[in-house]
Amino acid sequence: MTPDLKPPTRDEAHITVRDLTMAYGDFVIQHDLNFTVRRGDIFIIMGGSGCGKSTLLRHLVGLKSPAKGQVYFDGLSFWEAGPEEQEAVKRSFGMLFQSGALWSSLTLAENVALPLGEYTELSPAEISEIVSIKLALVGLAGFEEFYPAEISGGMQKRAGLARAMALDPDILFFDEPSAGLDPVSSRRLDDLILELRASLGATIVVVTHELASIFTIGNNSVFLDPETRTIIASGDPNMLRRECPDPKVRSFLNRGET
Amino acid sequence: MKAPEDTASGQARVRYTQPTADSLLIRLAGGWSLKDGIPSIDEFNQQITGQPLIRQIRFDGGDITQWDTSLLTFLTRIIGQARQQDMAPDLEGLPEGVRRLLELAAAVPPQQDTGRGAGHTTLLAQIGTTILRYLQGAPDMARFLGEITLSFGRLLRGKAQFRRADLLLIIQDVGPQALPIVSLISFLVGLIVAYMGAVQLAQFGAQIYIANLVSIGMVREMGALMTGIIMAGRTGAAFAAQLGTMQVNEEIDAFRTLGIAPMDFLVMPRMLALILVMPLLTLYSDLVGMLAGLFVAQTAFDIGTFEYYHQTIHSLDLTQFAVGISKGTTYGILIAFAGCLRGMQCGRSAQAVGQATTSAVVTSILFIVIAASLLTIIYQQLGI
Numbered sequence: 001m002t003p004d005l006k007p008p009t010r011d012e013a014h015i016t017v018r019d020l021t022m023a024y025g026d027f028v029i030q031h032d033l034n035f036t037v038r039r040g041d042i043f044i045i046m047g048g049s050g051c052g053k054s055t056l057l058r059h060l061v062g063l064k065s066p067a068k069g070q071v072y073f074d075g076l077s078f079w080e081a082g083p084e085e086q087e088a089v090k091r092s093f094g095m096l097f098q099s100g101a102l103w104s105s106l107t108l109a110e111n112v113a114l115p116l117g118e119y120t121e122l123s124p125a126e127i128s129e130i131v132s133i134k135l136a137l138v139g140l141a142g143f144e145e146f147y148p149a150e151i152s153g154g155m156q157k158r159a160g161l162a163r164a165m166a167l168d169p170d171i172l173f174f175d176e177p178s179a180g181l182d183p184v185s186s187r188r189l190d191d192l193i194l195e196l197r198a199s200l201g202a203t204i205v206v207v208t209h210e211l212a213s214i215f216t217i218g219n220n221s222v223f224l225d226p227e228t229r230t231i232i233a234s235g236d237p238n239m240l241r242r243e244c245p246d247p248k249v250r251s252f253l254n255r256g257e258t
Numbered sequence: 259m260k261a262p263e264d265t266a267s268g269q270a271r272v273r274y275t276q277p278t279a280d281s282l283l284i285r286l287a288g289g290w291s292l293k294d295g296i297p298s299i300d301e302f303n304q305q306i307t308g309q310p311l312i313r314q315i316r317f318d319g320g321d322i323t324q325w326d327t328s329l330l331t332f333l334t335r336i337i338g339q340a341r342q343q344d345m346a347p348d349l350e351g352l353p354e355g356v357r358r359l360l361e362l363a364a365a366v367p368p369q370q371d372t373g374r375g376a377g378h379t380t381l382l383a384q385i386g387t388t389i390l391r392y393l394q395g396a397p398d399m400a401r402f403l404g405e406i407t408l409s410f411g412r413l414l415r416g417k418a419q420f421r422r423a424d425l426l427l428i429i430q431d432v433g434p435q436a437l438p439i440v441s442l443i444s445f446l447v448g449l450i451v452a453y454m455g456a457v458q459l460a461q462f463g464a465q466i467y468i469a470n471l472v473s474i475g476m477v478r479e480m481g482a483l484m485t486g487i488i489m490a491g492r493t494g495a496a497f498a499a500q501l502g503t504m505q506v507n508e509e510i511d512a513f514r515t516l517g518i519a520p521m522d523f524l525v526m527p528r529m530l531a532l533i534l535v536m537p538l539l540t541l542y543s544d545l546v547g548m549l550a551g552l553f554v555a556q557t558a559f560d561i562g563t564f565e566y567y568h569q570t571i572h573s574l575d576l577t578q579f580a581v582g583i584s585k586g587t588t589y590g591i592l593i594a595f596a597g598c599l600r601g602m603q604c605g606r607s608a609q610a611v612g613q614a615t616t617s618a619v620v621t622s623i624l625f626i627v628i629a630a631s632l633l634t635i636i637y638q639q640l641g642i
Contacts, residue, residue, distance in 0.1 A: 115516050
């Protein structure tokens with residue numbers, strides 16, 4: 001991987017979503033979603049609570065299959081691909097779950113080491129070295145032998161990030177990274193995300209409704225509307241805040257003041 | 259949200275007057291508190307029935323000394339009723355705070371077509387849904403069985419991903435740590451079989467046959483069955499609770515996004531552990547049961563240790579053991595299957611984990627009962 005040679009954003013589609021409709025049974029959550037995430041984007045999925053942001057993320061990472069429509073990764077249609085191709089695509093993902101979702105029976109070191117052990121031929125000594133580096137990157141050096149239940153929520157989230165980065169993924173997915181974090185930790189996480197994009201060249205997809213984060217890190221976005229149940233705005237959030245024709249979006253991005 | 263306290267507040271009072279033919283004025287007064295309950299709107303209904311001319315409802319809340327949610331609830335009922343009758347409620351006369359809260363509550367209309375009607379379903383519809391839900395269980399189970407089979411295939415080809423250490427930990431958890439409870443129950447069962455049998459056999463002077471009764475009974479049936487029931491409650495429930503909690507914490511999703519099959523990583527070691535441990539536990543249970551028989555024979559019926567031993571050895575052959583162990587192993591597979599199935603199917607709440615655990619035990623025991631009957635009949639037919 002030679003990420004530092006890449007400019008942060010190129011006009012190359014990395015993830016393309018076509019006519020995606022998401023539903024639980026008969027209840028349609030969002031319909032006919034169309035958008036493209038370019039390689040190197042920090043792409044924000046935003047919208048009010050309960051509009052289906054997290055559900056959209058679950059569709060993107062292959063946890064839930066769409067009622068209709070397709071998701072393409074580098075031109076490969078995920079839901080039409082065979083199991084082996086799907087596995088290969090998934091291996092290029094790193095995901096940070098809302099709750100961290102660390103495996104509670106494993107120590108932090110084991111959590112980060114597990115994907116490395118499964119998918120690389122590295123020796124245990126090398127793996128443990130990498131684990132230390134990854135934990136140090138998220139500010140958790142020295143916590144290798146702690147269990148998830150023994151550390152704070154913010155630390156769990158950072159450990160989750162270390163695990164998500166274990167395999168140097170192409171695409172990082174973040175589900176509400178700053179939920180439940182104090183403003184300083186939240187800011188640190190944003191800096192970390194920017195740093196990761198700059199240094200790893202990864203494409204980053206973030207579900208959030210934290211305005212501060214949205215404007216600091218996002219360079220592209222979609223806005224999901226809970227009433228019409230589809231995308232009502234897309235583009236650079238800083239631009240949407242000023243120029244979006246839809247008053248709902250402007251109001252959201254300006255904390256209700258238009 | 260309380261108006262200033264008034265010492266002489268008194269109870270909530272409602273009076274209805276009709277200043278003009280087409281309007282109804284509701285005078286509200288006194289202290290409105292949830293502690294005193296919510297006044298009924300029956301009187302309001304009486305006022306408006308048979309009065310088709312009334313088109314407007316007005317309020318006068320000037321004498322309200324104190325209010326809380328009880329007033330809001332009362333007003334919401336009245337307003338709802340009035341709107342149904344095509345009357346226009348005019349909130350002008352109400353205290354400022356009450357008006358604002360009512361507006362706030364009406365600001366977001368209820369979400370339509372959420373797929374959950376609050377309405378009542380008929381009994382027939384409920385029966386139908388329940389049956390459909392149960393029927394849906396069968397394909398789910400078949401799918402899970404298929405996934406386990408595929409996972410076994412990967413295991414045999416050496417491609418299944420799980421950690422040896424996990425397998426050993428689970429084995430320790432389901433095997434050695436279950437010994438005390440298995441000992442206790444098996445001893446009790448051996449004791450009961452021996453005692454009940456011996457009392458009958460003694461009438462014919464055939465006490466020595468306690469040994470046959472206990473050994474064949476334990477080895478063929480009771481050892482495996484008792485171990486199965488214990489493991490269903492102990493291990494099946496534990497599997498469902500562990501996997502269910504992992505489901506709630508998104509830990510299973512974390513495996514999936516990494517491309518690690520939870521079937522291989524979580525279900526397979528649990529299946530393997532029970533398959534390896536159940537035959538051993540069954541044998542152990544047989545042994546403890548027979549020791550209990552010996553204890554009864556010696557203490558209550560004066561049969562010597564050597565006699566009992568001799569009689570036991572002669573009554574048993576390897577076939578009996580094979581029958582018992584095959585049953586025990588089958589139960590083990592079924593328990594692991596039910597426990598893991600319910601755990602993986604678990605919803606995303608604390609209550610769902612409880613349901614998954616309960617359901618795992620019930621399903622395991624149901625499976626054990628069905629398997630026990632089938633196997634007994636099959637072995638009988640085969641003459642072994």
